[in-house]
Structure formats: structure tokens, C-alpha cells
Amino acid sequence: MGAIELREELRKYIEIGDKNFLNALHKVAKAYMEQKRLDSMIAEGEEDIKSGRLHSHDEVQKMIENWTKE
Numbered sequence: 001m002g003a004i005e006l007r008e009e010l011r012k013y014i015e016i017g018d019k020n021f022l023n024a025l026h027k028v029a030k031a032y033m034e035q036k037r038l039d040s041m042i043a044e045g046e047e048d049i050k051s052g053r054l055h056s057h058d059e060v061q062k063m064i065e066n067w068t069k070e
Contacts, residue, residue: 001009014022048054055063 014025017025
């Protein structure tokens with residue numbers, strides 16, 4: 001089943017679903033989207049590491065000190 005067919009079928013379920021169904025669907029969809037966001041952040045961090053875009057512990061400590069002074 002393609003994306004268009006899935007969307008159409010989901011719309012039908014949403015139209016006939018009761019409040020419990022809608023709450024469950026919302027919870028699953030929200031958790032899925034949050035996980036996709038976190039996965040993207042992890043992938044970005046891994047690319048930073050591979051490219052050498054990182055800071056030592058001492059550098060981070062100095063950055064934090066400068067933030068608190070501002």
C-alpha cells in the first residue's frame with residue numbers, strides 16, 4: 001500500500017474512530033515524530049564527530065564560564 005492509500009485509509013479511521021482511538025493514534029504519531037527528531041539530532045552529532053567538529057571537556061568548561069559571565 002502506497003502513501004496516498006495509507007493516508008486515505010487513515011482519514012477514514014479518524015472519521016469513524018472514537019475518542020480512545022484518536023488519543024491512541026495521536027500518542028503513537030507524536031512519539032514517532034519525536035523519535036524521528038531525536039534520530040536526526042543523533043545523526044547530526046555523529047557527523048560532527050566524524051568531521052572533527054567537537055570540543056574537549058576543558059573547552060566546554062570555559063564556554064560555560066563565559067556564558068555565566070554574560
